[in-house]
Amino acid sequence: xxxxxxxxxxxxxxxxxxxxxxxxxxxxxxxxxxxxxxxxxxxxxxxxxxxxxxxxxxxxxxxxxxxxxxxxxxxxxxxxxxxxxxxxxxxxxxxxxxxxxxxxxxxxxxxxxxxxxxxxxxxxxxxxxxxxxxxxxxxxxxxxxxxxxxxxxxxxxxxxxxxxxxxxxxxxxxxxxxxxxxxxxxxxxxxxxxxxxxxxxxxxxxxxxxxxxxxxxxxxxxxxxxxxxxxxxxxxxxxxxxxxxxxxxxxxxxxxxxxxxxxxxxxxxxxxxxxxxxxxxxxxxxxxxxxxxxxxxxxxxxxxxxxxxxxxxxxxxxxxxxxxxxxxxxxxxxxxxxxxxxxxxxxxxxxxxxxxxxxxxxxxxxxxxxxxxxxxxxxxxxxxxxxxxxxxxxxxxxxxxxxxxxxxxxxxxxxxxxxxxxxxxxxxxxxxxx
Amino acid sequence: xxxxxxxxxxxxxxxxxxxxxxxxxxxxxxxxxxxxxxxxxxxxxxxxxxxxxxxxxxxxxxxxxxxxxxxxxxxxxxxxxxxxxxxxxxxxxxxxxxxxxxxxxxxxxxxxxxxxxxxxxxxxxxxxxxxxxxxxxxxxxxxxxxxxxxxxxxxxxxxxxxxxxxxxxxxxxxxxxxxxxxxxxxxxxxxxxxxxxxxxxxxxxxxxxxxxxxxxxxxxxxxxxxxxxxxxxxxxxxxxxxxxxxxxxxxxxxxxxxxxxxxxxxxxxxxxxxxxxxxxxxxxxxxxxxxxxxxxxxxxxxxxxxxxxxxxxxxxxxxxxxxxxxxxxxxxxxxxxxxxxxxxxxxxxxxxxxxxxxxxxxxxxxxxxxxxxxxxxxxxxxxxxxxxxxxxxxxxxxxxxxxxxxxxx
Numbered sequence: 049x050x051x052x053x054x055x056x057x058x059x060x061x062x063x064x065x066x067x068x069x070x071x072x073x074x075x076x077x078x079x080x081x082x083x084x085x086x087x088x089x090x091x092x093x094x095x096x097x098x099x100x101x102x103x104x105x106x107x108x109x110x111x112x113x114x115x116x117x118x119x120x121x122x123x124x125x126x127x128x129x130x131x132x133x134x135x136x137x138x139x140x141x142x143x144x145x146x147x148x149x150x151x152x153x154x155x156x157x158x159x160x161x162x163x164x165x166x167x168x169x170x171x172x173x174x175x176x177x178x179x180x181x182x183x184x185x186x187x188x189x190x191x192x193x194x195x196x197x198x199x200x201x202x203x204x205x206x207x208x209x210x211x212x213x214x215x216x217x218x219x220x221x222x223x224x225x226x227x228x229x230x231x232x233x234x235x236x237x238x239x240x241x242x243x244x245x246x247x248x249x250x251x252x253x254x255x256x257x258x259x260x261x262x263x264x265x266x267x268x269x270x271x272x273x274x275x276x277x278x279x280x281x282x283x284x285x286x287x288x289x290x291x292x293x294x295x296x297x298x299x300x301x302x303x304x305x306x307x308x309x310x311x312x313x314x315x316x317x318x319x320x321x322x323x324x325x326x327x328x329x330x331x332x333x334x335x336x337x338x339x340x341x342x343x344x345x346x347x348x349x350x351x352x353x354x355x356x357x358x359x360x361x362x363x364x365x366x367x368x369x370x371x372x373x374x375x376x377x378x379x380x381x382x383x384x385x386x387x388x389x390x391x392x393x394x395x396x397x398x399x400x401x402x403x404x405x406x407x408x409x410x411x412x413x414x415x416x417x418x419x420x421x422x423x424x425x426x427x428x429x430x431x432x433x434x435x436x437x438x439x440x441x442x443x444x445x446x447x448x449x450x451x452x453x454x455x456x457x458x459x460x461x462x463x464x465x466x467x468x469x470x471x472x473x474x475x476x477x478x479x480x481x482x
Numbered sequence: 483x484x485x486x487x488x489x490x491x492x493x494x495x496x497x498x499x500x501x502x503x504x505x506x507x508x509x510x511x512x513x514x515x516x517x518x519x520x521x522x523x524x525x526x527x528x529x530x531x532x533x534x535x536x537x538x539x540x541x542x543x544x545x546x547x548x549x550x551x552x553x554x555x556x557x558x559x560x561x562x563x564x565x566x567x568x569x570x571x572x573x574x575x576x577x578x579x580x581x582x583x584x585x586x587x588x589x590x591x592x593x594x595x596x597x598x599x600x601x602x603x604x605x606x607x608x609x610x611x612x613x614x615x616x617x618x619x620x621x622x623x624x625x626x627x628x629x630x631x632x633x634x635x636x637x638x639x640x641x642x643x644x645x646x647x648x649x650x651x652x653x654x655x656x657x658x659x660x661x662x663x664x665x666x667x668x669x670x671x672x673x674x675x676x677x678x679x680x681x682x683x684x685x686x687x688x689x690x691x692x693x694x695x696x697x698x699x700x701x702x703x704x705x706x707x708x709x710x711x712x713x714x715x716x717x718x719x720x721x722x723x724x725x726x727x728x729x730x731x732x733x734x735x736x737x738x739x740x741x742x743x744x745x746x747x748x749x750x751x752x753x754x755x756x757x758x759x760x761x762x763x764x765x766x767x768x769x770x771x772x773x774x775x776x777x778x779x780x781x782x783x784x785x786x787x788x789x790x791x792x793x794x795x796x797x798x799x800x801x802x803x804x805x806x807x808x809x810x811x812x813x814x815x816x817x818x819x820x821x822x823x824x825x826x827x828x829x830x831x832x833x834x835x836x837x838x839x840x841x842x843x844x845x846x847x848x849x850x851x852x853x854x855x856x857x858x859x860x861x862x863x864x865x866x867x868x869x870x871x872x873x874x875x876x877x878x879x880x881x882x883x884x885x886x887x888x889x890x891x
Contacts, residue, residue, distance in 0.1 A: 067787060070783055070787055074780055074783070074784075077776055077780065081773065081776070115599060115600070152545070153544045153545040153546065155546065160546050160744075163544045163546055163744070164544070164746075165542060165544060165746060224545075225545030225546065226545065226546075278675075280675075351762075352847045352848065353762060353766055355846075355847070356843070356847055357766070357769060360510070360514070360769075360770070360773055361773075363506070363510050364510070364773055364776065364777060366506060367503060367506045367507055367510065367777055367780060367781070368780060370499060370502055370503040370506060371503055371780055371781070371783075371784045373499055374496060374499040374500055374503060374784055374787075374788060375784065375787055375788075377495065377496060377499065378496065378787065378788060378791045382791065433761070433765055469495065
């Protein structure tokens with residue numbers, strides 16, 4: 049039966065090429081626009097660390113002075129050195145890491161003439177295990193290395209290849225400015241999208257090439273990169289570990305069970321109370337604990353304009369569908385005579401309905417194909433934009449499938465009403481007028 | 483009018499569908515046009531500096547392991563400035579820490595009263611400029627004067643060993659918000675984190691746009707502090723003959739490399755920096771234009787398809803009308819009027835939808851309220867579009883000869 053419907057549908061579509069082309073084009077345009085924007089949104093709202101994102105939390109506390117306090121105010125987005133170190137010391141999470149962005153001058157074995165600046169991350173030992181980084185060679189440093197201010201470094205495979213021509217760079221000397229570091233590990237290149245663990249670099253920034261123990265980096269006063277917010281004294285000598293009135297660090301903690309999460313929330317409140325008692329904090333405990341996705345949402349990582357564009361594209365699709373409904377209605381009603389003959393010869397309403405839906409599904413498939421081409425073109429245009437996220441806008445298998453599913457479903461939905469109307473025509477009346 | 487309405491009653495569903503499509507298009511197009519106007523107004527914000535004559539240089543030193551003291555840095559800056567001044571086409575050179583729409587900036591609180599933290603005036607953009615900065619950037623002072631040589635201080639934002647300058651230039655917005663209705667010249671402003679260093683206003687810049695436009699610092703709430711040398715986030719700014727900008731930008735890396743090779747050097751033509759700042763907005767405007775064009779084309783094609791169907795369906799009726807005396811003109815007018823009615827129905831619903839959509843968007847995104855007089859713009863576009871789209875089928879209808887009436891009977 050399906051083959052027969054298909055045959056009828058193809059004949060009917062061929063009979064009225066202009067109208068068919070119009071419908072296919074309308075659906076193609078709508079699907080193309082929506083899929084382009086949905087793909088961009090899909091890429092931008094992706095889980096940066098699938099499988100672990102629900103277990104990684106960003107705590108916040110409020111060490112700011114009482115005088116500027118506004119009711120309901122969110123605590124600062126970053127951490128002071130003192131608080132980050134206290135939490136690290138207490139170690140209440142399964143794993144935890146304090147960190148900051150930094151910049152180092154890498155002097156390759158080839159010499160000073162080829163020196164270049166690279167982004168670095170100064171962090172603590174748990175960073176690698178917590179974010180599940182794969183090592184191509186060697187391993188992370190341990191917390192003892194940090195305590196000893198050891199001059200050890202972890203670098204990416206890309207940098208290892210560039211500097212030493214091999215990913216097996218463990219034991220090599222890495223010269224950063226005037227200091228020598230020993231490479232202890234080489235990580236596989238990773239690119240979490242968004243750059244969730246430090247959004248100051250831009251939500252879709254590239255990850256760092258060089259990882260150094262936080263304590264070593266601050267000890268050597270290596271320059272930090274990121275945003276800094278101060279309300280109190282800034283240390284004269286630029287020693288950030290003494291900047292008690294400045295937040296400039298990020299802090300992440302891994303908590304595996306709901307009980308641990310609840311306990312950690314309690315701990316943050318207790319910590320704030322203790323610090324208030326000690327006279328360091330002035331405000332009542334004002335704490336937050338967000339997991340990765342909540343943290344991204346809170347920071348509005350997806351620009352409003354992208355959401356707006358997606359809405360616009362969906363609105364466009366809606367107009368395309370209304371247009372299709374109207375055109376299909378015209379097309380089906382015009383075929384009242386033919387349908388009546390089929391009905392009069394014994395076809396049930398149901399089979400006429402099925403026939404019309406098969407015809408619409410064909411239109412939907414063709415529209416999906418055009419839509420796919422248009423969204424490939426649309427994404428190419430997006431990639432030409434110099435925004436940070438542009439390069440990531442690619443159609444993956446899931447979105448490819450989604451394109452056709454969306455196209456066919458949308459068209460079938462649009463066809464329901466016209467097909468229903470066409471089934472309700474009274475065959476006798478139409479046949480009489482012919 | 484009445485016969486048209488009663489004829490349309492036979493095609494209720496189709497009429498409703500077309501009107502719905504027009505209403506949706508109207509709501510989206512009206513809002514999109516408004517968004518475009520909004521973006522264009524935003525993108526045409528003036529910077530308050532000589533846009534077409536500026537080139538700026540971002541240098542980052544490479545840490546090559548040599549111990550270099552403060553003295554050598556001062557020497558390098560002096561040599562850099564001399565090298566830049568020597569380039570052909572360069573009129574003047576100064577250092578600054580930020581440029582309007584340059585994205586990177588620092589902001590601070592200043593105080594109305596000495597050492598009184600409750601008198602804070604928050605979120606003021608801090609422009610630091612070395613001698614000649616005001617002139618080099620081409621900032622127009624509406625009142626007062628530029629800094630005098632003795633007013634430039636050794637000062638860095640986070641240096642405690644140095645006191646801030648004692649003179650400053652503020653923007654007009656700053657002055658109006660800080661001292662509404664008063665003459666800002668000579669007024670004291672208390673600087674530094676404790677607000678215990680006084681500086682007096684010597685000049686007012688009519689307009690100086692912020693390095694970034696956001697809800698904290700607004701559009702142009704800023705001040706300029708005179709410093710001998712900018713040390714944090716420093717950049718060189720060059721005033722250049724407009725036609726020499728590209729050449730100067732190309733020559734800069736070599737010239738500075740000769741002074742000190744241990745650094746990365748990036749020279750930018752300032753108009754490119756402005757263009758980069760508005761990149762997202764420009765892309766948005768293009769996207770909106772494309773969507774509007776597609777929507778209108780789609781709606782027009784829908785109208786053409788439908789009208790053609792109706793004309794075909796009514797060929798006999800048209801023939802009869804022609805046979806009993808209607809002119810071609812009457813037939814044409816009939817279809818135009820019919821289309822006008824349907825579009826009007828769509829436009830009325832669409833205008834309500836447009837206002838609703840605008841209100842919803844305002845709640846969810848930072849958009850402005852659409853003024854009501856803006857509504858007819860979308861309506862007008864759709865009326866025109868409808869009439870144009872129906873013209874072809876209507877002309878075909880008008881061409882139906884009266885003899886058709888007799889044929890199929």
